[in-house]
Amino acid sequence: MNQKPRVLIVGCGGIGGVIAGRLAAAGQTDLCVMSSNVAIAEAVQAHGLRLTGTDGELTAKLQIFTDVPSGSFDFILLATQPTQVEDAAAQCIDALCDTGALVVLQNGLCESRIAALCGIDRVLGGIVTFGASSSSPGHVERTSKGGMVIGRLDGVEDARVTTLAELLAPVGPISQTKNLIGARFSKLALNCAVSGLGTVAGVPLGTLLSDPVARNLALAVMREAVAVSRAEDIDLEPISGTFDLNWLASPEAVWSGPHHWTRHAMLLAVGFKYRKLRSSMLRAIERGRPPAVDFLNGEVVSRGQAHQIPTPINSGVTDIVHKIATGELSPSPEHLQSLQALHTHHA
Numbered sequence: 001m002n003q004k005p006r007v008l009i010v011g012c013g014g015i016g017g018v019i020a021g022r023l024a025a026a027g028q029t030d031l032c033v034m035s036s037n038v039a040i041a042e043a044v045q046a047h048g049l050r051l052t053g054t055d056g057e058l059t060a061k062l063q064i065f066t067d068v069p070s071g072s073f074d075f076i077l078l079a080t081q082p083t084q085v086e087d088a089a090a091q092c093i094d095a096l097c098d099t100g101a102l103v104v105l106q107n108g109l110c111e112s113r114i115a116a117l118c119g120i121d122r123v124l125g126g127i128v129t130f131g132a133s134s135s136s137p138g139h140v141e142r143t144s145k146g147g148m149v150i151g152r153l154d155g156v157e158d159a160r161v162t163t164l165a166e167l168l169a170p171v172g173p174i175s176q177t178k179n180l181i182g183a184r185f186s187k188l189a190l191n192c193a194v195s196g197l198g199t200v201a202g203v204p205l206g207t208l209l210s211d212p213v214a215r216n217l218a219l220a221v222m223r224e225a226v227a228v229s230r231a232e233d234i235d236l237e238p239i240s241g242t243f244d245l246n247w248l249a250s251p252e253a254v255w256s257g258p259h260h261w262t263r264h265a266m267l268l269a270v271g272f273k274y275r276k277l278r279s280s281m282l283r284a285i286e287r288g289r290p291p292a293v294d295f296l297n298g299e300v301v302s303r304g305q306a307h308q309i310p311t312p313i314n315s316g317v318t319d320i321v322h323k324i325a326t327g328e329l330s331p332s333p334e335h336l337q338s339l340q341a342l343h344t345h346h347a
Contacts, residue, residue, distance in 0.1 A: 004030040005074040005167060008095065010088045012040050012049070012064065014132030015105060016079030017140030019171055021051040024060035026170035032073075033064040034092075041066050043138030053132070053142030072097040075164060077126075078114070081284065082106040082295040089114045096122065101160050103150075107191050107280075108295035109184055111153040124161060125180050126150045127187055130172055131277070147172030151180035183237040186245050188296065189225035193218035196297045196317040198279030199324065200339070202331025206275025211333070213340050215267045217313060220343050222249035224311040225300045231307035285325050293321040312342045 009020050012035040020033045033049075035041050041064050048059040063069070073095055080088045085106050096102060101124045104111045111125045130146030150165060152158050155178040165174040177183055194205060197217055201208050208214045226249045229236055238244045248263055281291035297314040304311035316339050323329040 004028065005163070006030045006071065006097075007032070007167065008069065008073045008076045008092065009033045009079055010076060010092060011035065011079035011081075011084075012037070012044065012140075013079070013081075013134045014140055015128055016077070017049060017134060018051065018130065018132045018142050019077065019079065019168070020062060021049050021058060021060040021140065022055075022170040023167070024049070024062040025058055028170070029167055031062055032069045033062055034066070034068060035064060036066060037137065038066060039137040040064075040134075043136075047138055050139045051142065052139070054145050055142055068092055068095050071095070072100070074100045075103055075160075075167070076100070077103045077105060078110075079105050081289065082108050082110055082292040083290045085110050086113055086117065089117055093118050093122075099160075101164070103164065105148075106292075106295070107195075108188060108292065109181075109299055110295065111180070111184070115153065120152070120154055124150060124152055124158070124164060125184065126164075126168075127180070127183055133283075145172065147174050149175050149177050149180075149183055151177040151183075153180055155179060155181075177237070179235060179237055182235045185225070185229045185234050186236045186239050186243075188299065189222045189229075189236075189245055189249060190239055190243075192225055192297045192300055192314060192317070193221040194277070195279045195281050196221060196293065196314070196321065197336070197339075198277075199282040199285070199291065199293070199331060200317055200320050200335045201333045202282060203333060204275060205277040206271045209267050209271025211336070212264065213336050214333075215264050216255070217336060217339050217343060218267055219249060219263060220313045221297070221300075221317065223251045223253075224304065224309070224314050225249070227251040227309050228300055228303045228307060228311070231309055232303065281321060282331060291321055291325050293318050293325075297321070313339055316342050 007029040009016050012033050023031050044064045048061045050059050076092050078085050104125045115123045127149040131144035132142050134140050168174045236245050284291050297318045300314040301311045320335050
């Protein structure tokens, strides 16, 4: 590698913006940023990238482009929306050096999609554990602390994972895993519940999980995901080191009794801690962008079909979110009742 590794970040929204700002401030990489959003590129070129939020404020000067910059890169970090990730990877793959890696940062199970384009040896994954949003072009707010969990989809030992962890240290705590798929699938299950149901209902997480019907549906969504993970022999990792989905969302658990209400209490605690959080898919729809539901709830549905595992609640959420995106429906807590009817029928 060069004395300063060359890093390209594709996407300068919330997540990509935080990473870009922290890496630029640290000065340990030869950093370029690419954004297809002309307004973002022009704002950053003119005024720098402004970061606010949990880490305080800074303005980072950085190189930003609307097309793939010249030269080759040691790491290309894909920080687009899931719906854009395959196009972004295809556009940038020729800019990757022979020993480099594409780094998949999207929610869902996108590593396998990118590996299909360029081979699994050229793909690393990063699970983002901090929150961020972009309120206006060139201004990114970090909404919660955290870092990343990085590794390879196949769990193979790879020196590039250690190198990447060192480069990303300015962003926050970086840990390495040999079970990326287990960690990915656990977060997928949680995102299916939080983002999927949050989009359907159109309310913040605190309001959503204060409703016992919504909590039951969240458990049902995650149970379907856990059932699929077991069919694929995936060893689920605890979320944030504490939430064991094999217990919280066990497909064998009964829908009554003290253990059931303990699960409800855990979801209430999550709702209180993140009570102001709004679904990222709902924000995407409000901005006229396609929601990533096919990469979340839809992923559970398609994998469930492959194993002949029923996934009626994830299927119902996927259908409603698509109808909200096309304007056929509006987000409303009333949709939870129709999903509850599905749940009652299949429980």
